[in-house]
Amino acid sequence: MKSIVERRPVAVTLGIGAGIVALAVFSRLVLEPLFPQLTQSGIGLILNWLFVAFSIGLVAWLGWWGKIRLTARVNRRAFVYLLPFATIVFLPVVFGMAVPEVSLVEGETLPAWLTVVLIVVGVALGAAISEELLYRGVLLRALEPRGRLFAGLLTATLFGLTHVSQIILGGPAIEWLVSIILIIPMGIGLAAVAFRLESLWPLVVWHLAVDVTALHAASMPTGYIVALVALTIIIGVMGIWLLRKDDQAARLATAHDAVDTAVQPKIL
Numbered sequence: 001m002k003s004i005v006e007r008r009p010v011a012v013t014l015g016i017g018a019g020i021v022a023l024a025v026f027s028r029l030v031l032e033p034l035f036p037q038l039t040q041s042g043i044g045l046i047l048n049w050l051f052v053a054f055s056i057g058l059v060a061w062l063g064w065w066g067k068i069r070l071t072a073r074v075n076r077r078a079f080v081y082l083l084p085f086a087t088i089v090f091l092p093v094v095f096g097m098a099v100p101e102v103s104l105v106e107g108e109t110l111p112a113w114l115t116v117v118l119i120v121v122g123v124a125l126g127a128a129i130s131e132e133l134l135y136r137g138v139l140l141r142a143l144e145p146r147g148r149l150f151a152g153l154l155t156a157t158l159f160g161l162t163h164v165s166q167i168i169l170g171g172p173a174i175e176w177l178v179s180i181i182l183i184i185p186m187g188i189g190l191a192a193v194a195f196r197l198e199s200l201w202p203l204v205v206w207h208l209a210v211d212v213t214a215l216h217a218a219s220m221p222t223g224y225i226v227a228l229v230a231l232t233i234i235i236g237v238m239g240i241w242l243l244r245k246d247d248q249a250a251r252l253a254t255a256h257d258a259v260d261t262a263v264q265p266k267i268l
Helices: 009-034 040-062 076-095 112-146 148-168 173-197 201-215 222-267
Strands: none
Touching: 009 040, 009 112, 009 148, 040 112, 076 173, 076 201, 076 222, 112 148, 112 173, 112 201, 148 173, 148 222, 173 201, 173 222
8 A cells, every 4th residue: 555655745845844944933922932052053063963863754654665766776877977966065165164153052162173073963964864864765766656756846945945944054045045045046957966876865865965065165255155056056057957868768668568569469
């Protein structure tokens, strides 16, 4: 028997998106009064790992470890599609990196070494696991029967919109708007590459790396922004092109199967 995720993939996708936003609202309304000493970063860290628990729990409930390609071998020939993504990882290295000041509790700034550990393990690793399992894992595979382009566009849009949690937790709205411009094309490209890699692990590793370097970016000069936007556009266009090719190939295969089915009785 099919799960509700397979029977109602669009409704479940939209519902999960709404649930993510609701979780952010809950964290702001409940955690802030309970732990008034926590900063925005502290609340965000808790929310990040609640999201990890939800994503892993969803995969475990569905039993989709194989379906979302966690147990499959990597298609190494598809690594070429990761080149523009790899370039994004190294952009902060080119334009300068530094250890940011982070405070989880009001009035207490973490030492540099602990900040690095927090960024790598607490923030980047959590985001890489949860977002890839959910967006390029469960939701992308659930929506795939509706067409790969449709699946890629919907998961990428949700990927961008759910980052509204940044505003809910007190971040500036302009940062969310800018992130949407970058995240949605990135999500489209990631969806296309996920289908080709045949394994989710390379994207988890990339996601971890890009979050680590981005959070260590010393500044965002004009050159950095221009390069980032250009790469994002390239990734988005590449993603749409690859997903359309996949859908065209699927329609052609379906047409051939229909012809074979129609001709076979005549041959017999």
